[in-house]
Amino acid sequence: MGSYILRRLVGSALVMLAVAALVFFMIRLVPGDPVAAMLADAGSEEAREALTRKLGLDQPLVVQFWKWFTGLLQGDLGVSIFGNNQPVSTILLEALPRTMSLAFLSFVIALVIAIPAGILSATRRNTATDATVSLFAFLGLSMPDFWLAILLIIVFAANLQWLPAIGYVPLSEGLWPWLSHLILPSIAIGTGFSAIIARMIRSSMLEVLRADYMRTAASKGLPMRVQMLRHAFPNALIPVVTVIGIAFALLISGAVVVENVFAIKGLGRVLIQGIQNRDYPVVQGAVLVVSAFFVLSNLVVDLLYAVIDPRIRYS
């Protein structure tokens, strides 16, 4: 098990290095550059050249890449072109807790809604309960998260004034201030995911309910609740965990848009501003973090399989 995790981590590191290299070149394919973004039309030709030289952008691409890549291997992500030479790692470390909080809470909301909804609609298939769950699932799937975000702000922040509309407060300043700023954006992101996961759980449960071992469970005279929770659900969870893992990583991309609506300076906002300013080091660093999210959540999913399904063992 330990050696398996180690091997996977080494593999993950290689994947991330490849992603880093890819992003380095791709961001430079985007029309425009930091110098143009900074000086706009104001700067003279000399000023332009001076700045280009100062940023090291006049050097051959390979040399630039080598500098950045060797820095990366030493844990140095470079400095932001725009943020007064602020280290990229500082910017990311500031943004990360916000996005993590948001992703975590969205994830919890999605699961809290999806698990009971999925189980209920499977066990009461073709009833009013099932139809209601399906209706809300399709509704949840069809609503774009930014639209839902704006709707939530209008209703709960502007009209009812129950919750703050924008901003972020760190957890260190208290649970409620932290939570109250995150509830609306988390609902905006989590709703769509809860719909996907609920549908997955429903179809997976329906599959499992037909299994021979469910008939055995029934023949023991177990109450329906025990049959569902102890026998059906753990089996139904196996295929769903894959989707949940991918969903968790996708929550980060969901956060990119929703963070902007709620003016939360998380990873998404850092990324978007970085792209707008052609702030190469910031974009490279941010994408690296997002890819780390994907790779790690994949690893967690694979490890979870072994927890849920005793037939799967890693060595």
Add this chain to the structure above:
Amino acid sequence: MTLLDIENLTIKLRKHGVEATLVESLSYEVEAGETLAIVGESGSGKSLSSLAVMGLLAEDLHITSGSIRFDGVDLLELPSEEMRKRRGRDISMVFQEPMTSLNPVRTIGSQITESIEENMGLSGAEARARAVALLQEVGVSDAEQRMRQYPHHFSGGMRQRVMIAIALAAEPKLIIADEPTTALDVTIQAQILDLMARICRDHGTALILITHNLGVVARYARRVNVMYGGRIVESGLARALYYAPRHPYTQGLLRSVPRLDRPRSEPLEPIAGNPVDPFARITGCRFHPRCPHAQAVCTTTVPAFDGQVACHFPLSDETREAS
């Protein structure tokens, strides 16, 4: 004493507006502690009628008439919660597919103990101790250690032993074994059947042994019901049926399995035709399209069951050899 008394049971399939009768006017009894075999090919209704006893029929199957009296109580009249409490406690079941009948993600121990806890009110260490004793009784060695293992650590025969332990968990009065050895190796089949016979004898448990192999029946069951097309076509003592079948279908079943008391050169004879299609409208005796003795009356009139055989021209000692 009569333990199970099924009377006039009819089960119909309703799906997409089509209706088919899968079990028709079925009546039979099981005495406390006795072993009854029900024999028939696929689609004869033998499994369905036993699932009906358990109250575990699929949603699209309906019991349209009849009664299933167990210990004097009509199970069909019971509220579903009452019926649930009888499952596992009074009646339990061993299924055909040991490979898929156990939950793959739960330990063997938990799958036995939960039945003990649910049906006997034991808990924790007591339930565990009983589960270990049950595993030992059904011939699983290293029971303590095996409790912690999962189904995929067990072979098919071992899994069926576990299923028997589960069925036995709460000392039911009746165990229904639905083709318990069909999916197993031939060498294991006899072991499992011997085990079931011994356990039912030791515990005084009645057993309904469902099978399509008339050959195995004589050794384990006292009485046999032969079913065809949802009806009983012949019923009697296993020995009598084995040596002197009266229904042509029973004879066909016997001739299609190898026997040690027949010359080896004698070829096996399959029963001609296909198992009855429940959607097809067959008038008269349901077996007549496949029957070598069928005559005009067989195609028009359903033969009545006289307690022994349902046939217009039952075989006698002379006709049996000639056919």
